[in-house]
Amino acid sequence: MSHDDHHAVMIPAPGPEFVDHEVPHHFNTPVQEFQAGKLGFWLFLATEILLFGGLFAAYFYFHEVYPETFVLGGKQLDWKMGALNTSVLLLSSWTMVMGVRSAQTSQKRKTLIYLGATVLGAVIFMCIKYMEYSAKNEHGLIEFAHLFDGYNEATGQLPWFTDHDGVMADVPHGHMFFAIYLTMTAIHGIHVIIGAALIVWVMFGTAKGRFHAGYFLPVDLVGLYWHLVDLIWIFLFPLLYLVP
Amino acid sequence: MSDAHDTHAHGHGELDMGHHHVGSTAMFVSVLMALLFLTFITVAVAQFDFGAANMLIAMGIAAMKASLVIAFFMHVKWDTAINKIVFLSSFLFLSLLFIFTLADLFTRRLDNEMHITKSPVDKQWVHPSTLQGGH
Numbered sequence: 001m002s003h004d005d006h007h008a009v010m011i012p013a014p015g016p017e018f019v020d021h022e023v024p025h026h027f028n029t030p031v032q033e034f035q036a037g038k039l040g041f042w043l044f045l046a047t048e049i050l051l052f053g054g055l056f057a058a059y060f061y062f063h064e065v066y067p068e069t070f071v072l073g074g075k076q077l078d079w080k081m082g083a084l085n086t087s088v089l090l091l092s093s094w095t096m097v098m099g100v101r102s103a104q105t106s107q108k109r110k111t112l113i114y115l116g117a118t119v120l121g122a123v124i125f126m127c128i129k130y131m132e133y134s135a136k137n138e139h140g141l142i143e144f145a146h147l148f149d150g151y152n153e154a155t156g157q158l159p160w161f162t163d164h165d166g167v168m169a170d171v172p173h174g175h176m177f178f179a180i181y182l183t184m185t186a187i188h189g190i191h192v193i194i195g196a197a198l199i200v201w202v203m204f205g206t207a208k209g210r211f212h213a214g215y216f217l218p219v220d221l222v223g224l225y226w227h228l229v230d231l232i233w234i235f236l237f238p239l240l241y242l243v244p
Numbered sequence: 245m246s247d248a249h250d251t252h253a254h255g256h257g258e259l260d261m262g263h264h265h266v267g268s269t270a271m272f273v274s275v276l277m278a279l280l281f282l283t284f285i286t287v288a289v290a291q292f293d294f295g296a297a298n299m300l301i302a303m304g305i306a307a308m309k310a311s312l313v314i315a316f317f318m319h320v321k322w323d324t325a326i327n328k329i330v331f332l333s334s335f336l337f338l339s340l341l342f343i344f345t346l347a348d349l350f351t352r353r354l355d356n357e358m359h360i361t362k363s364p365v366d367k368q369w370v371h372p373s374t375l376q377g378g379h
Contacts, residue, residue, distance in 0.1 A: 034264075035324065042327045046334035053338040057345045063299075064349055079287065086283050094276040097267070097317045104266045157372050169371050227317045234309045237283075242290035244298035 011214035014106045019208065021215035034217055041221045045228055048191075052232050055184050059239060062176050069168070073177025074243030076141060076167055078132065082241035085128050086233060092121025093230040096199075100223040103216040108206060111219070115203045118226065122196035129189055140164040141178050181240050188236060191229045198222045265322035275316045282309045 009023040011030050027033040063070045099114035136142040146159035161175035168174025202222050205211055211219050238244065286305050294301060315321040320328060 038323070038327055039330065042330045046331055049331075049334040049338060050341075053334075053341055056338075057341050060342065061345055061349055064346070079290075083283065083287055087280060090276060090279045090283065093279075093313065093317050094272060097272050098269065101266060101269070101272070104264060162372050164373060166371070166373050169373065174371075224318055227313055230317075231310050231313050234313065235303075235306045238286050238290065238302040238306055242287065242302065244290070244302040 013209065014212050014214065017108055017209050018106065018212045019210055021210070030215070037217045037221060041224055045224060048228055052184075052187070055180070055187065056235065056239075059180050059184065062180060063239075063243070066171070066173055066176055069171040069173055070177050070243045072168060072171050073174065073181065074241060076136075076139070077181070077241050078135070079241040081128055081132050082237050085125050086237045088121050088125050088128070089230045089233050092118045092125070093227055095121065096223050096226045100216070100219050103206065103211045103219040104213060106212040108209065108212075111206045111211065112203060115199050115206065115219075119196050119199050119203075122192050122199070125192055126189065129185065129192075136178070136182075139167070141168075141174075142182050184236055184240070188229065188232055191225075191232070195222070195226045195229050198225060265319060267316065267319070271316065275312050279309055279312055282312075 008025065009027075009030060011021040011023065013020050021030075023030050023033050027036065095114045095117040099111050099118060102108075102110035102114055133142065133144070137144050140162035143160045143162060149159035151158055158175050161178060163169070163174055168177075199222055202211070202219050205218060282305055286302065286309075289301055289305070290298075314331075320331065
């Protein structure tokens with residue numbers, strides 16, 4: 001194929017503060033680029049649902065086996081912190097959807113403000129999460145310094161679960177609740193951090209004027225990722241903090 | 245010539261826009277309010293004990309919240325059929341995972357001693373604070 005055969009499809013910028021979008025040569029049309037990007041991202045999100053699904057299956061399994069342990073474990077968490085974090089994430093999901101809307105309508109300044117607010121939500125969420133983890137660490141329910149020490153065959157102890165206040169003394173296998181709590185919230189927390197980083201990345205693109213009514217796919221996809229983070233937390237909050 | 249170019253460019257832009265749904269601010273605010281209200285309901289119902297229904301009620305409310313996020317915030321309501329099928333099918337496979345896992349658990353407990361010990365690990369449980377030695 002000669003070089004002349006390639007004619008780039010350009011999506012024109014809606015104003016001087018924006019830049020044209022060149023449709024990559026492996027797509028025939030802007031619609032094809034958009035639909036391919038969306039389909040690929042929905043497939044990825046489906047795998048994310050299944051990743052967390054395995055953890056939820058583990059939760060339901062052990063909740064059924066040790067119901068008392070889970071109810072008492074849930075009481076060791078501060079539901080007010082959990083409810084606050086739920087509200088923070090819901091608000092940030094709203095600022096995210098408003099950010100996508102602003103990009104769709106070529107409102108650069110508004111897009112940056114909404115995306116910035118979403119990142120702020122992520123930071124507040126992680127600060128609250130840090131405070132909660134610190135409290136668990138102090139009470140010996142999750143000792144982070146000994147997290148990877150492994151099961152001690154000689155003493156029969158899990159080094160990260162000492163429960164020195166004995167709050168879980170009356171129920172069997174108290175560590176099960178905290179192992180599941182930590183695994184689920186930590187993997188969720190990693191998603192919060194990745195999501196915030198991705199939002200910062202599209203903020204740079206927005207500042208450069210790359211996203212507008214004609215092309216906003218990256219903002220849209222990062223938005224979907226952020227809503228998935230919210231989606232997972234909607235189930236984590238009642239299951240972990242208000243153990244049914 | 246320049247006019248012809250402009251017309252072409254404009255026409256192109258409209259073609260792209262025709263495939264995207266731009267939700268109204270009022271709608272997104274309503275969805276947020278509904279989500280915050282349902283969060284309040286989540287906490288409120290947790291103060292009461294409905295026995296075995298506790299889990300169903302909590303998950304029912306969470307499912308309602310999730311549906312709002314998926315339909316409106318994730319724009320699935322206006323997305324293409326293929327994208328709806330791809331994403332929503334993940335919940336179908338998720339239900340298979342749950343059904344087989346829980347079917348295993350429930351049937352297992354009917355016919356062996358785990359029904360009594362309520363533990364999949366046949367070990368004597370000892371609280372860590374009563375153990376000697378440490379880390």
